[in-house]
Amino acid sequence: SSVTIPPPACMLRPLEVPFRYLFGPGPSNVPPRILAAGGRPIIGHMHSEMFGIMNDIKKGIQYAFQTSNNMTLAMSGSGHTAMECAVFNIVEPGESVLVAINGIWGERVAEIAERMGAKVHTLFKTPGGHFTNAEIEQALAKHKPVLFFLTHGESSAGLVHPMDGVGDICHKYNCLLLVDSVASLGAAPLLMDQQNIDILYTGSQKALNAPPGTAPVSFSERYLTKLCFRYHHTGPVSGFFALRESLAILAEMGLENSWSHHTEIAEYLWKGLEDLGLKLFIKDKDLRLPSVTTIAIPEGYDWKELLAYIMKHHRIEFTGGLGPSVGMVLRIGLMGYNCNKANAAMALAALEDALKQCRKSKA
Numbered sequence: 001s002s003v004t005i006p007p008p009a010c011m012l013r014p015l016e017v018p019f020r021y022l023f024g025p026g027p028s029n030v031p032p033r034i035l036a037a038g039g040r041p042i043i044g045h046m047h048s049e050m051f052g053i054m055n056d057i058k059k060g061i062q063y064a065f066q067t068s069n070n071m072t073l074a075m076s077g078s079g080h081t082a083m084e085c086a087v088f089n090i091v092e093p094g095e096s097v098l099v100a101i102n103g104i105w106g107e108r109v110a111e112i113a114e115r116m117g118a119k120v121h122t123l124f125k126t127p128g129g130h131f132t133n134a135e136i137e138q139a140l141a142k143h144k145p146v147l148f149f150l151t152h153g154e155s156s157a158g159l160v161h162p163m164d165g166v167g168d169i170c171h172k173y174n175c176l177l178l179v180d181s182v183a184s185l186g187a188a189p190l191l192m193d194q195q196n197i198d199i200l201y202t203g204s205q206k207a208l209n210a211p212p213g214t215a216p217v218s219f220s221e222r223y224l225t226k227l228c229f230r231y232h233h234t235g236p237v238s239g240f241f242a243l244r245e246s247l248a249i250l251a252e253m254g255l256e257n258s259w260s261h262h263t264e265i266a267e268y269l270w271k272g273l274e275d276l277g278l279k280l281f282i283k284d285k286d287l288r289l290p291s292v293t294t295i296a297i298p299e300g301y302d303w304k305e306l307l308a309y310i311m312k313h314h315r316i317e318f319t320g321g322l323g324p325s326v327g328m329v330l331r332i333g334l335m336g337y338n339c340n341k342a343n344a345a346m347a348l349a350a351l352e353d354a355l356k357q358c359r360k361s362k363a
């Protein structure tokens, strides 16, 4: 037997990775301290020092989530992995599940639960909409679900969902509350224990500024009564080093400072966008997600052309919508390390330039 497929030419060339300003909804740029942590020499995933680091990560997540849940850990995988894990471990075929859909993330959960054979009921709004506690309560009373899913930071719409009282209503109907905070954690206030959230997850690559690939998640004691959980595998050691450092940065800064900083920079960005004559997609300031701003696509422009121009001439990534918001919005994300006035000003200047250069002729 002999090798018949030759080494591919691309593999004989060096790796090239361009520099980009990642001002979309994530991943965001990774600061040198976190990159360096991820570049430390590997140790075994079962070494005592690694258990120490995993324990630091647990404490860091407990702080970031504001929870004392013992079952708090980082999963190997994307935020989507954590979403799937939560639904998969709690819902059994035939059980009733209620999913709030006001963007792509609710759509995803509904699909996962459906494929698992759950009876899926939905509360629905078009992107940008949100649900009142009365609407939620009515649906809980009607469908008697074992699980209710709500997205805290709907990145496809740029909406931060009000959380107060939702957990209490769920528990009144003996239902667990599952919340997605991938896009909002560290950028908008969220208090897992005080807000009675049963399962909360996030991603590493948004306001935490770690590389994609690890997902903090926490389960309440209530959930543990229903949980069947086995999780031995060789974890992404380098990813955990990086995540540990990103949680350390958040702890050093302090959650409240991180929240108010994101709000301050977002307000600066929003004002600048309005000064450019643009319309923000979420009208109510209190419902705007500070980490991901959505802009209604300005009339007379092709949104793909705007994005391509900005990437080509400014090396900046903004994105269009996602799922149901495609064709409705442009999205600018300034998260964690990327969240500062200089970057907001750079984003505004790039957009101003693109609006001048890309205007479609009326003729």
Ligand code: GLV
Pocket: 025, 026, 155, 156, 322
């Ligand atoms: C997340 O990945 C997003 O694009 O909103």
